Amino acid sequence: MKKKSIKDIAQDLGVSKTTVSFVLNKKGDEKNISKKTQKVILDYIEEVGYQPNQIAKSLKNGTTNTIGYLVPDISNPFYAKIGRMIEDLLWEKGYHLLIGSTDEKKEKEELLLNMFVNRQVDGLIIASCFIKGDVLKSLSRQNFPMVFFDREDPEFLANYILVENKNPMKEAIQKTIDKGAKKIGLLSITPDVYSLKLRIDGYKQALTDNALEYDENLLRIVDYNHIKESAQKELKYLIEAGVDVVVFTNNQITATAIWLMNMHYPEKVKEITFVSFDNLDIFDYSMPRVISIAQPIMSIARQSVDILEEVIKNKESKNTRIELKPKLIER
Amino acid sequence: MKKKSIKDIAQDLGVSKTTVSFVLNKKGDEKNISKKTQKVILDYIEEVGYQPNQIAKSLKNGTTNTIGYLVPDISNPFYAKIGRMIEDLLWEKGYHLLIGSTDEKKEKEELLLNMFVNRQVDGLIIASCFIKGDVLKSLSRQNFPMVFFDREDPEFLANYILVENKNPMKEAIQKTIDKGAKKIGLLSITPDVYSLKLRIDGYKQALTDNALEYDENLLRIVDYNHIKESAQKELKYLIEAGVDVVVFTNNQITATAIWLMNMHYPEKVKEITFVSFDNLDIFDYSMPRVISIAQPIMSIARQSVDILEEVIKNKESKNTRIELKPKLIER
DNA sequence: ACGATTTAGTAAACCGATTTAGCAAAACCG
DNA sequence: CGGTTTTGCTAAATCGGTTTACTAAATCGT
Structure with missing residues (x-):
């Protein structure tokens, strides 16, 4: 028993794909689908355990609800912890994380960036080893939603979440x-x-x-x-x-x-x-x-997510630069 | 200047989408596209910096080249390091990693699993806190490619990469x-x-x-x-x-x-x-x-990737159980 | 009772790729 | 020269959803 698509469901129930789609997206009332039909569809959905194909959704919507997290090494505790916090913050907003480790290599960084873009991520959070590379320049020109943290290139205008160094x-x-x-x-x-x-x-x-x-x-x-x-x-x-x-x-x-x-x-x-x-x-x-x-890890994560969300919403890039204060721990 | 699709390229050059697609996939010769046309297309591709839309590809092919990595906490060094190695191993094979942290919560684990499946990941590598949950059971019934590591449920048949405990x-x-x-x-x-x-x-x-x-x-x-x-x-x-x-x-x-x-x-x-x-x-x-x-972290990562690749290739599940030997460090 | 509106729903286009089936022109063959 | 093969290319279907535009039937207002 392979997975059912909206089309299958529509056929099984003798209604149209459109109707099923409306009901699935809770637009049943708005679109004047009778309560009865809605219930029939919802029950059937439940029964067969229908799961929507996000890929198809993404293709149509042009948005994947996925963010790319690009850092030198995801297993470095600094990046791992920030990554984890970002994951949690994005989770609440329905986003998920695709990860990539660059090993401080320019070539790998650019391959990963292209990979992220090809996969239509909605935005990027980056600790880049080579901000002035061609790929980043080109993405910046296209106003691709990006936030840089941990590292900056003063000659490259972008959204930065930094710590005073x-x-x-x-x-x-x-x-x-x-x-x-x-x-x-x-x-x-x-x-x-x-x-x-x-x-x-x-x-x-x-x-x-x-x-x-x-x-x-x-x-x-x-x-x-x-x-x-x-x-x-x-x-x-x-x-x-x-x-x-x-x-x-x-x-x-x-x-x-x-x-x-x-x-x-x-x-x-x-x-x-x-x-x-x-x-x-x-x-x-x-x-x-x-x-x-x-370094204020929690703030870095939170600000990165906030700024990224903002630039994703308003397609204009603002080039915010936030510099956080680290805390000195004597001992 | 927004991004060009294959359709745009075809129109710009006065050829068909089919031709462009063939050339892009290096099937030009096989499909009898003249060297001249191929060159025209490749040059134009280069000029406009065309990048294929992986989402569209995935929808058509039914494969995303993405693997889900589901663990209790990606920032725990054990899972972070294994994750990093898996990332590298998969990178060579053209796969990428979508991550999720469950915090040992059954509910979150199941939401994440559904998320992964909806996003059509090609396989899953999992350190699950609750292997006998409905979602995993159902995935297992469908022979969904999965490898479990670090944790097992003896009553649940699956591919396991474990360490003697x-x-x-x-x-x-x-x-x-x-x-x-x-x-x-x-x-x-x-x-x-x-x-x-x-x-x-x-x-x-x-x-x-x-x-x-x-x-x-x-x-x-x-x-x-x-x-x-x-x-x-x-x-x-x-x-x-x-x-x-x-x-x-x-x-x-x-x-x-x-x-x-x-x-x-x-x-x-x-x-x-x-x-x-x-x-x-x-x-x-x-x-x-x-x-x-x-624990032999490198072996765990390598075996997980190897077994997963195998089950992705041959859709039959074999329920391999590998138990690795850990190393005692006295001091 | 008749036109206007609301209700309930559908067909078809679209997103951006891949792939099958097929067509016209050129080249080949005897 | 007429038929076959090869070359070079394309139209259209498909993947699984969303969304626009539209229709037929029921209900409403007077």
Whole structure:
């Protein structure tokens, strides 16, 4: 017994497709379908367990009630948690989430974007590694509903939900300097991403504000494709250089470094302080001590959904830029 | 300049939709379209940046190249990581992932399942909280391509990718008993899930094997809807009861308990040992010491995808049941 | 009782692709 | 040169819904 379509139902009951469609969409009264016919149809629907084909609906309506969520890695807790909140917020509005992880690769990002667009998603929520790519440019020109979060390209006008980067990073580092830090290193993944660059700027600013020498050898870049090995090498460099504070530009790299410290330098975990952009629960008790900058995950999700909903409704793009304040967690 | 359809292209070039469609699908030669016409069409396609409407394709073909991934919580690292691997594996085969989090709620699970089916997903990968529900039963009757992982219902025949539960749990606990553990408590979320029940059985078995008394007061159930508060209460109970080992049935509850121990009982973290089904990186260095049972995440993802692909291809369901071996990590 | 309105419903076009069946012109064959 | 085959292309049906335009019968108003 294969699945029934509206046509089958109409035939079985000896009415027209139109009538069935009206009743299914609760337009029975409005369209003058008699109560009796309505009941017959509804009962039969119930009996055979009819389920509408959303694909057909989407084709006709031109809307899929699906949103694309494009991030570097959906299994990174930051993106996973925001994704989960977005899922819940959209669920209430009848939307669902199609996901894609870019691995910070431009090529994959563009393939995924095209895939999303081909599937007629109604909108996109994106943490892009390469905002100025052709596909995004072209979508932007067409006023395709999009909201960018976590990362921006200042030369690309769009809807952004961001978190202040430079100052909070500077202030977090200042706390360690106030407590006597003298030699401060930094570990980051690719600084090509503008938001990460701003965080690094905050680091530099903190140093110069305090008349500490900025030694570019203490700014180490980790290879995203081999995080563990690369971080191990760079962390070793910093420790041997005698730093008392290490700064990280995102949670993933901090978590890796905490693990590395405990595995390879357990005797040093008490002497060194970490500063992390992004927060994780484990920072509450892990060693080394971590001063972290917690991003307002819930707000990011909520604002992204709100703005996206707005641009989907009013086809005009407004290029809203919202900058949220992160929270400094000392410890 | 709105998006062009095949019809527009055909009109613009003065050929038929059929011809355009053939060329787009690389059937030009086979269908005797002259090289010249093919080139004209391909060039024009390129020029206007034509993108096919997947929704229309799907409606006609009856296949969406989309798989539904249904889990209790996509932001739980276990499901997030498996999801990510599945995403990558499916990506190579041209499939994409639609996600849904059930929050262990039967009602939400069934709404999501219907949503997935309505959207005509080609298959489902599911960690279900309620396998015997009506929707799954009905899908199973229709031979809908599905693979279940992480959780099973022994009375429900289906494709399962599982991990052995009882014995590994028993053996992990045995290690602590060998080292002198006397009073062993357990913390779990809902034991209605059969796999969790098996883990709990392993716990009971370990006790009886060693002639330790099984005290059901030491088996504490945490409310999934208020994990932190509830875990705090139950953990407190166990600690005050004087346990020297606490066993957990999944990573989420272990992570919560580690945090609670460090926050509320820092003086006890050295005296107590944790046993956790599921592993997390932090267990490598966190206190209390954790003996964990690491699930073979990569294999789970790979097998799920392989089996699903198979059942999608051969519409017959085979009800394969694969049980993988987890790995004990002592520390 | 007769025209106007309301009730109850339907046929057909449409969304954007794929695919079957078929047609006209050109090329081939003996 | 007449018949067959090949080449090059197209009209129309289809997937499963929604929606517009329309009709026939019943009811209403006077």
